[in-house]
Amino acid sequence: MELILALLQQLSVFLVIAYLFSKSPAFRPLASTVLQPRHKLLLYAIFSTFSILGTYFGLPVQDAIANTRAIGAVLAGLIGGPLLGTAVGLTGGLHRYALGGFTAFACGVSTTAEGLLGGLVHLYLVRRGHDSELFRPALAFVTTFMAEALQMLILLLLARPWHEALALVQTIAAPMMLANAAGAALFISIMRDQKSMYDTFGVLFSARALNIAEHTLGLFAQGVDLAAAAPAIARIIQRETGVGAVAVTNRQQVLAFVGLAADHHRPGSPIASELTRRAIAENRILFADGLSEPYHCVLRPDCPLGSALVVPLRLDNEVIGTIKLYEPKRKLFLNLNRTLGEGIARLLSEQLLRSRYEEQKRLLITSELKLAQAQVNPHFLFNALNTIIAVLRQNPARARQLLLHLSDFFRKNLKRAGDLVTLADELDHVNAYLAIEQARFDGRLQIEQTIEPALLNLKLPSFSLQPLVENAIKHGFSQRLEPGRLSLRGRQCDSCVILEIEDNAGCYQPNPAHDGLGLSLVHRRIQNLYGSAYGLSVTCQADEWTRVCLKLPLPQEAP
Amino acid sequence: MKRRALVVDDEAPSRQELVELLAETGRIEVVASCANAFEALRALQREKPELLFLDIQMPVLDGFALLQLIDESLLPQVIFVTAYDSYALKAFQENACDYLLKPITAERLNQALDRLDRRTGHPLALQTTLRPLRQLPCSSTNRIRLVDVRQVEYVVCEPGGIYVVTASDRAFCDLSLKIIEQRTALLRCHRQYLINLDQVDEIQLQGQGLARIRTRSGQLVPVSRRYLRQLRSHISQL
Numbered sequence: 001m002e003l004i005l006a007l008l009q010q011l012s013v014f015l016v017i018a019y020l021f022s023k024s025p026a027f028r029p030l031a032s033t034v035l036q037p038r039h040k041l042l043l044y045a046i047f048s049t050f051s052i053l054g055t056y057f058g059l060p061v062q063d064a065i066a067n068t069r070a071i072g073a074v075l076a077g078l079i080g081g082p083l084l085g086t087a088v089g090l091t092g093g094l095h096r097y098a099l100g101g102f103t104a105f106a107c108g109v110s111t112t113a114e115g116l117l118g119g120l121v122h123l124y125l126v127r128r129g130h131d132s133e134l135f136r137p138a139l140a141f142v143t144t145f146m147a148e149a150l151q152m153l154i155l156l157l158l159a160r161p162w163h164e165a166l167a168l169v170q171t172i173a174a175p176m177m178l179a180n181a182a183g184a185a186l187f188i189s190i191m192r193d194q195k196s197m198y199d200t201f202g203v204l205f206s207a208r209a210l211n212i213a214e215h216t217l218g219l220f221a222q223g224v225d226l227a228a229a230a231p232a233i234a235r236i237i238q239r240e241t242g243v244g245a246v247a248v249t250n251r252q253q254v255l256a257f258v259g260l261a262a263d264h265h266r267p268g269s270p271i272a273s274e275l276t277r278r279a280i281a282e283n284r285i286l287f288a289d290g291l292s293e294p295y296h297c298v299l300r301p302d303c304p305l306g307s308a309l310v311v312p313l314r315l316d317n318e319v320i321g322t323i324k325l326y327e328p329k330r331k332l333f334l335n336l337n338r339t340l341g342e343g344i345a346r347l348l349s350e351q352l353l354r355s356r357y358e359e360q361k362r363l364l365i366t367s368e369l370k371l372a373q374a375q376v377n378p379h380f381l382f383n384a385l386n387t388i389i390a391v392l393r394q395n396p397a398r399a400r401q402l403l404l405h406l407s408d409f410f411r412k413n414l415k416r417a418g419d420l421v422t423l424a425d426e427l428d429h430v431n432a433y434l435a436i437e438q439a440r441f442d443g444r445l446q447i448e449q450t451i452e453p454a455l456l457n458l459k460l461p462s463f464s465l466q467p468l469v470e471n472a473i474k475h476g477f478s479q480r481l482e483p484g485r486l487s488l489r490g491r492q493c494d495s496c497v498i499l500e501i502e503d504n505a506g507c508y509q510p511n512p513a514h515d516g517l518g519l520s521l522v523h524r525r526i527q528n529l530y531g532s533a534y535g536l537s538v539t540c541q542a543d544e545w546t547r548v549c550l551k552l553p554l555p556q557e558a559p
Numbered sequence: 560m561k562r563r564a565l566v567v568d569d570e571a572p573s574r575q576e577l578v579e580l581l582a583e584t585g586r587i588e589v590v591a592s593c594a595n596a597f598e599a600l601r602a603l604q605r606e607k608p609e610l611l612f613l614d615i616q617m618p619v620l621d622g623f624a625l626l627q628l629i630d631e632s633l634l635p636q637v638i639f640v641t642a643y644d645s646y647a648l649k650a651f652q653e654n655a656c657d658y659l660l661k662p663i664t665a666e667r668l669n670q671a672l673d674r675l676d677r678r679t680g681h682p683l684a685l686q687t688t689l690r691p692l693r694q695l696p697c698s699s700t701n702r703i704r705l706v707d708v709r710q711v712e713y714v715v716c717e718p719g720g721i722y723v724v725t726a727s728d729r730a731f732c733d734l735s736l737k738i739i740e741q742r743t744a745l746l747r748c749h750r751q752y753l754i755n756l757d758q759v760d761e762i763q764l765q766g767q768g769l770a771r772i773r774t775r776s777g778q779l780v781p782v783s784r785r786y787l788r789q790l791r792s793h794i795s796q797l
Contacts, residue, residue, distance in 0.1 A: 382642040383570075386661035390576035442571035478569075481595055481618050481703050 003059070003066055003172065007179035010057040011068055011186075018187050021046065022194040027405055040080055044087055051092030051111070055099070062164070064103045066172045069096065070114050070151065070180045071187060074144045077118020078134060078188075078282035085122070089115025103168065106158035110151035117147045135192040137185040144184035148177040164526045205336060211345055212240045219348075220355035226313070226321050230255035230267075235373065237323065237344055241337045244305060244328045250321040251280055262337070264299045272298045274321055279310040283319050285342055286310045289333055296324070307333040311345035323348070369463065380470075381406075384416075387440040402439055408432040409425035412462075423499075424456040426465045430488070433466055437473055444483045445473070451490035458497060458555050461525050463554055468501045468536075468548050476505035476546055494553070496534065499550040508540035519548070526552065561585075562675075564610035566592040567599045567625070569617045573661060577612060577640060587719055591639055592760075596620035596628075597703050600733035603633055610675065610708065611635045617647050619705065626653060627690060629708060630735050636678070638671055692742040697723050698728035704735040706730060708743050712774040726758075726776035736796050748772065748782045748790055756793070 035043070051072030058067030069092050077085020084474035092115075114294045119551030121143050125133050133139060152173045159165035215236045219229040230248040234256040238246040245259030249271055257265040271277060275295065279286045288295040297303030306329030312319045325341045327333045384406050392399040409432040412425070429448075438445050469486070477484035482504075489500040523536040531554050566585045568574040574592050581587040587610070595617055603611075615622040622639065631636075639650045642661045650658045654697040656678060657671040694705035710725045714736065721732045721739070733741070736753060739745060745753040754772055763771045768784035782790060 122797060180740060386576070386642060386663075387572045388571065389662045390572035393576065393579060394572075440570050440572065444571075478616075479618050481597070 003175040005179060006059050007066060007068065007175050011179055011183045013057060013187055014053065014068055014183060023230065035080060040084055043076060044084055047072040047088045050093040051088055052095050054091065055096050061172055062168050063101050064168050067177055068183050069111055070144060070147055071184045073111050073115035074118040074139065075184055075187060076148045077115045078122050078140060078143060081122050082116055082119025084202055085115035085119030086112060088496055089113065102164060103155060103159045106155045109158060110154040113150055114147040117150060118143055124534045134187055135195065137189040140188040140287060141181045141185040145177055145181040148180050158549050160549045208240050209340060209343060212236060213347055216348060216351065220351050224352055224359060226250055227255050233348065234258040241325065241340050243325045243333065243337050245326040247324040248321065249276060251319065261303050261305050275308060276310050276324065279312050279322055280319050283312055287338065290329065291328065304328040309333065309338055309341050311342055313345055315356060325362050363527065365528065368521055383440055391439060402436060405432045405435040409436065419462050420459045421462045422456065423458040423460060426460060426462065429466050430469050433469060442496045445477060446483065446485045448485065448487040451488065452492055455490045455492060455497060460552055461529060464522055464550065465499065467522055471518050472501055472503040476503035476507050479507050480505045497552045497554060500547055502545055502547045504545055506540055506542050506544045506546055508538055508546040561588040562589050562610050563606065563608045564612060565589050565590060565599065565602055565608040566612045567607065568614040569594055577663065580663060580668055583640055583665060584672060596625040597698060597733055599625055600628060600696065607633055609635050611637045612640050613637055615639060615641045623653065628696065628738065628739050629736055636675060695723050695732050695734060695739065697727065697732045699730045711745065711755050712758040712776060712778060713755060713780045714739055714745060716751040724778065746790065746793060748780060748786045750783060752780055754780055778795060
């Protein structure tokens with residue numbers, strides 16, 4: 001009984017060391033299931049030390065040592081496999097052998113056997129796919145218990161004189177089997193707790209990174225404007241990382257500053273820190289950890305900030321600014337926050353690039369649209385004026401009507417190209433245009449219009465229909481000698497709205513030069529706005545008809 | 560004496576306006592106003608005007624194409640009338656007398672007629688560079704179209720006019736036999752017939768210098784004594 005207590009006592013010392021070890025960085029590699037050779041070597045060193053310490057802390061009993069040496073060997077086998085277990089067992093065993101006594105040889109052999117036993121259990125479980133069981137305290141208890149029983153057996157077999165061995169075993173068997181098994185179980189439970197803590201930590205880290213990604217996603221939706229987005233960026237990063245302060249700068253000045261020392265780090269002031277200037281000039285991440293390289297605020301000596309991370313923000317590999325994370329002097333700059341900070345900067349750089357691409361795409365379409373309008377209108381205008389002058393002679397009232405249509409047409413044309421309008425608006429534009437063309441061709445052009453009234457409030461990009469109608473007249477109707485018929489149809493389907501423009505000329509040729517800018521421009525604008533499921537398609541029956549079909553999202557689905 | 564003129568424009572209001580303006584000048588008699596090149600070809604042959612007011616953008620055959628189809632002996636002076644200034648250079652290369660932009664003012668119209676007066680005494684020829692015709696403007700019962708010269712088997716001049724005959728079809732053509740002979744690869748085989756050698760199946764000699772051609776679709780075309788020799792030498796050169 002006394003022996004059990006004594007063993008448990010030394011076990012406590014042992015477990016304290018184990019606990020401290022589990023908190024040290026050296027433990028971290030053990031948290032992963034797959035061990036690299038480097039980590040196995042580390043494990044070997046650690047568990048051999050445990051094993052040897054177990055012998056040192058042991059109590060001399062009848063010219064032998066009651067000890068906790070087995071824990072190191074068995075756990076090494078359990079965690080690292082047969083090879084590691086045997087190696088640790090052998091090391092612990094050799095050490096024990098060197099100490100001498102009548103059980104020296106038997107103990108040396110038995111410790112090696114114990115390590116091997118742990119390793120065999122490991123092998124058995126891994127082969128069956130029960131890797132997670134390895135860290136169960138109950139398993140460690142049973143395995144160690146069996147290992148100690150094995151050791152007793154070996155003692156009886158190998159130690160001479162036999163009767164002394166028997167007496168020894170009778171004294172130490174129960175205490176050692178119990179103490180070692182309990183120790184191993186406790187040890188493994190400490191390791192398990194630490195391991196699961198790392199796992200939870202990993203989950204938290206990912207969640208935080210995703211959170212930041214989500215919050216920063218829309219920041220550059222309105223275009224590449226770092227100054228406008230800076231306060232939001234700084235706020236989000238500070239909230240999610242919990243660092244002392246966060247700043248966003250462009251190449252010259254501070255755009256936003258959030259957190260400690262915001263009283264003298266003012267947005268709008270020029271960049272004072274040498275660290276930041278260097279990060280910009282060298283286009284790389286710089287870190288003043290506060291220990292080997294302290295961060296000194298040049299603005300005020302009593303500034304509480306003591307460490308800083310400066311990450312350049314890049315756009316097309318050119319530095320356009322920086323993001324800075326600070327911690328106060330009394331706090332350590334966490335590695336975690338360093339990684340997060342770098343990741344955020346990379347994320348923002350990618351968003352900036354994407355945003356610039358989108359912006360350029362938008363600009364291109366808008367300017368093409370303006371160009372197309374500028375190209376088309378003079379021809380139309382002169383033909384229209386010529387028609388109206390001719391009509392004026394015959395029928396002044398009708399000429400007045402036509403002038404009103406013309407003015408209506410141009411007013412609609414002057415609207416900004418990017419705007420969304422209702423279908424009713426767009427049809428007004430088209431009808432003003434058609435009224436003039438009908439007068440111009442004097443009854444040779446017939447128009448049919450069947451649009452579901454419910455669709456009149458549908459929103460669509462301005463200039464979606466007019467270019468298509470103009471196209472049908474220019475490249476369809478006016479190429480034919482026969483009278484022309486133009487149908488405008490609009491209907492709602494299950495999943496979309498279909499607008500159709502059909503002429504009876506059938507002159508369509510899929511030739512980009514022939515289309516003018518009209519068709520492809522309308523198509524690209526709609527795809528850009530609503531996605532590739534929508535847009536424009538043309539079908540043609542030569543000499544019979546050409547049908548241009550515009551597919552738009554249902555009103556409630558339009559963004 | 561008023562000049563006799565033809566107005567060609569596919570837009571009715573525009574056409575009417577020009578006719579009114581011309582009447583106001585008191586210098587022009589408009590003998591016909593046409594809505595397309597086909598009508599114009601017929602009116603040219605019928606009226607033989609000395610002046611043509613010609614729109615450029617028209618369906619099927621534009622103003623420049625029309626000029627290519629006019630018999631040299633009938634070529635009038637040409638004043639282009641258009642809403643676009645982008646054709647001006649080409650118009651003058653075609654030796655046009657003037658180029659009017661719509662809407663037309665009375666002053667500008669009078670200037671153009673003055674210029675025409677100064678030009679009198681010069682040969683009227685519009686020295687267009689004549690290109691081979693690849694299509695013949697034709698009208699059948701109720702439609703107007705262009706017939707590909709390669710499809711044509713023969714062309715015949717009948718009391719009613721010129722007819723272009725293909726394997727499947729027979730259409731009235733507004734061009735003269737002489738113009739078709741000059742501007743296509745079709746060969747004269749008879750005073751009233753042109754034949755497409757590519758569509759000939761066989762030539763049946765009938766003695767006395769006469770012959771008959773059977774076309775690929777089996778139609779028969781007479782060959783007169785006068786043209787048989789020329790036809791033979793032509794074939795031997797192939």
